[in-house]
Amino acid sequence: DAKTTQPTSMDCAEGRAANLPCNHSTISGNEYVYWYRQIHSQGPQYIIHGLKNNETNEMASLIITEDRKSSTLILPHATLRDTAVYYCIVRVSNSGGGADGLTFGKGTHLIIQP
Amino acid sequence: EAGVTQFPSHSVIEKGQTVTLRCDPISGHDNLYWYRRVMGKEIKFLLHFVKESKQDESGMPNNRFLAERTGGTYSTLKVQPAELEDSGVYFCASSQGRDKQFFGPGTRLTVL
Numbered sequence: 001d002a003k004t005t006q007p008t009s010m011d012c013a014e015g016r017a018a019n020l021p022c023n024h025s026t027i028s029g030n031e032y033v034y035w036y037r038q039i040h041s042q043g044p045q046y047i048i049h050g051l052k053n054n055e056t057n058e059m060a061s062l063i064i065t066e067d068r069k070s071s072t073l074i075l076p077h078a079t080l081r082d083t084a085v086y087y088c089i090v091r092v093s094n095s096g097g098g099a100d101g102l103t104f105g106k107g108t109h110l111i112i113q114p
Numbered sequence: 115e116a117g118v119t120q121f122p123s124h125s126v127i128e129k130g131q132t133v134t135l136r137c138d139p140i141s142g143h144d145n146l147y148w149y150r151r152v153m154g155k156e157i158k159f160l161l162h163f164v165k166e167s168k169q170d171e172s173g174m175p176n177n178r179f180l181a182e183r184t185g186g187t188y189s190t191l192k193v194q195p196a197e198l199e200d201s202g203v204y205f206c207a208s209s210q211g212r213d214k215q216f217f218g219p220g221t222r223l224t225v226l
Contacts, residue, residue, distance in 0.1 A: 043118070043205050043217030044157065100170045101147060101159025102215065 004088045009109040018075040020108050022088030025069040030092055033064060035073045036102070037084040044087070044104070047073065083112045116140065118218035120206050126224045132194040135221045139188070139208030145169075146189050147215060148181060152202035163189060196225045 005023040012018040024033065034049040048055055048062045050071075055062045061074040075082055087107040119138045127133050139146045148160040160179070161171040165186035174181070178197070183189040193200055203222050207215040 038157075043207070043219050044215075045217065046214040049213065100145075100162040100212070101149070101173060102157075103159065104149075104157040106156060 004090055004105055006086075006088050006105065006108045008106065009111065011111050011113055012075075012078050014080060014112050014114050015077055018078040018082065018110055018112070020073040020075075020086050020088075020110060021070065022073070023070045024088070024090045027068050027090050028092075031090045032092070033062065033068075033071045034089040034091060034102070035060070035062065035086060036089065036104075037086045038107075039081070039084040044102075047086075078110075078112045080112050080114060083110060085109050118206055118208050118216050120204075120218040120221050122221060123219065124222045124224075126226065127196055128226050129198055130195045132192065133196055133223060135191045135193075135204050135206075135223070137189045137191070137206030137208075137218060139206070140216055143208035143210050143216075144186070145209040145212070145215075146183060147207040147209075148189070148191055149205040149207065149217075150202050151205070152199065155202075157205065160191075193223075196223075198225050201225045 032049050032051050035047040036044045037047055038044045048057055048060050050062045050064055052064055064071045085107040087104050089102050121136045125133050144165050146163040149157050151157045159173040161174055161181055162169045163183045166183050180192045201224050203220045205217050205220045207217045209215045
């Protein structure tokens with residue numbers, strides 16, 4: 001799986017959009033970008049994933065650059081409960097090979113300020 | 115729909131003892147994963163079951179760790195004998211396909 005680079009920490013004001021960047025310059029054509037988060041003392045939680053098109057769900061939006069070398073996770077209206085460590089993970093999805101387990105890096109500690 | 119459950123939530127044992135962790139995946143999920151985070155380190159993948167078969171156990175640290183999933187439902191992870199460096203949080207996850215993995219709350223293991 002391709003390596004990812006994320007900032008160690010970020011702050012965001014409550015109610016504002018939180019934009020979390022991730023670099024994955026060595027991503028392969030069949031690798032997806034996944035985002036998970038871990039709220040303190042809980043298990044990791046899936047947020048969203050995508051291949052090359054932008055994706056949106058009830059939790060967040062994922063913007064992937066045209067060259068797919070970087071992406072941004074957007075939490076449109078951050079709340080205090082969004083304070084967590086956010087992990088950007090690149091991996092082959094669906095069938096057809098690739099490691100099965102997720103490779104968690106250090107992630108970005110997002111702190112939502114009241 | 116019930117989520118992934120893990121038992122116990124906490125376990126404190128002495129070095130050399132045996133501990134068995136249990137994971138109940140979401141009903142109908144054939145894929146079951148074990149991960150752990152030891153103090154100060156990143157979350158690491160341990161192994162992956164598809165039904166009752168071990169699909170990938172490349173992350174298992176050594177032969178003191180034994181995972182089973184008899185009948186393809188719940189899974190157990192046994193550590194025997196436990197060492198100090200085994201302390202950490204053990205997470206279980208399940209999935210239907212290879213996309214979203216749903217994680218349990220974890221078992222915090224402390225080896226004294």
